[in-house]
Amino acid sequence: MSETPFTLRHDDAGTELVVTASGTDVATYVYRPDAPLTESPKPYLYPLKTLSGAPLGVYRPWDHRWHKGLQMTWSHLEGDNFWGGPTYTHGAPGHGYVWRENHGRQEHRGFAAETTGQTEATLVQGLDWIASDGAKILDETRTLRFHGADLVAGVWALDFATSLTNVHGKTLGMGSPTTHGREGAGYTGLFWRGPRSWTGGDIFAGNGLDGEPVMGTEADWAAVTSDHDDIDGGATVLAFAGSSDGAEPLKWFARSSSFACLNPSPAFDTELALEPGATLTLSHRFVFIDEKLDRAGLEPHVEKFAL
Numbered sequence: 001m002s003e004t005p006f007t008l009r010h011d012d013a014g015t016e017l018v019v020t021a022s023g024t025d026v027a028t029y030v031y032r033p034d035a036p037l038t039e040s041p042k043p044y045l046y047p048l049k050t051l052s053g054a055p056l057g058v059y060r061p062w063d064h065r066w067h068k069g070l071q072m073t074w075s076h077l078e079g080d081n082f083w084g085g086p087t088y089t090h091g092a093p094g095h096g097y098v099w100r101e102n103h104g105r106q107e108h109r110g111f112a113a114e115t116t117g118q119t120e121a122t123l124v125q126g127l128d129w130i131a132s133d134g135a136k137i138l139d140e141t142r143t144l145r146f147h148g149a150d151l152v153a154g155v156w157a158l159d160f161a162t163s164l165t166n167v168h169g170k171t172l173g174m175g176s177p178t179t180h181g182r183e184g185a186g187y188t189g190l191f192w193r194g195p196r197s198w199t200g201g202d203i204f205a206g207n208g209l210d211g212e213p214v215m216g217t218e219a220d221w222a223a224v225t226s227d228h229d230d231i232d233g234g235a236t237v238l239a240f241a242g243s244s245d246g247a248e249p250l251k252w253f254a255r256s257s258s259f260a261c262l263n264p265s266p267a268f269d270t271e272l273a274l275e276p277g278a279t280l281t282l283s284h285r286f287v288f289i290d291e292k293l294d295r296a297g298l299e300p301h302v303e304k305f306a307l
Helices: 295-305
Strands: 006-010 016-021 024-030 044-048 070-072 087-089 096-098 105-116 121-130 136-150 155-166 172-175 190-193 202-205 221-227 234-244 251-255 261-265 272-274 279-289
Touching (some): 006 105
Antiparallel strands (some): 006 016, 044 070, 136 155, 234 279, 251 261
């Protein structure tokens, strides 16, 4: 295998940077988004592409305007919504998804490091998580490592690591809609949503399950594979759950029936309690493959990129 280098290119406005490998802009990291507060503004990776330039994400779809490629979220954070859209509310007053004035935002503080080597590029970013009342509640250090670009194999990888430190002065409850009463809706944390054409795509996971039964289970990895619109062929997104030092295991929010998505959730069905001054550390890996694969075809990539 011959890996190729990554380059990073900032825009003049200081709002985003483009990640290039093998002559293709494979990702744009928008770190100062221009988004309404109701979408809980946060950095995101979009456009997101294979090495051949095929699309691997969606931006502001009509059903969930706050979905943007690949992004770090939190759906229930001590009463605030760092996910976007309405907040799931159980019982009276109100029930179900309710629009509330509780949207938080993630603010880019700066890049502590930005390095490029022969075969990879790394960003270390500082962010402030600001609650709806204006208080800073989390201090985040985020690391994005772009690596493993192989034009022959048609693959590249992203490592995403984050340390979230409670600077609020009181314990923060960190949960999901499922921890607040909605069964099977444990989405929170690092979330990828695929293109519209991937709706109904195949899902595989390392626990031997396929399809919708992967939802809510523990597995080292999960993958979605499907065909493209507009261009011939398809692709595969392979995600490794990685690690969490939280009290609960990572579980997959993964499906394709409504839309394709992968999310190693750190609080799928049990809320985390982050004490003042404590830090929650998460580490995940996403691998983007320029080929539609079955389980057998995934095995070499799982072996190569396993955490």
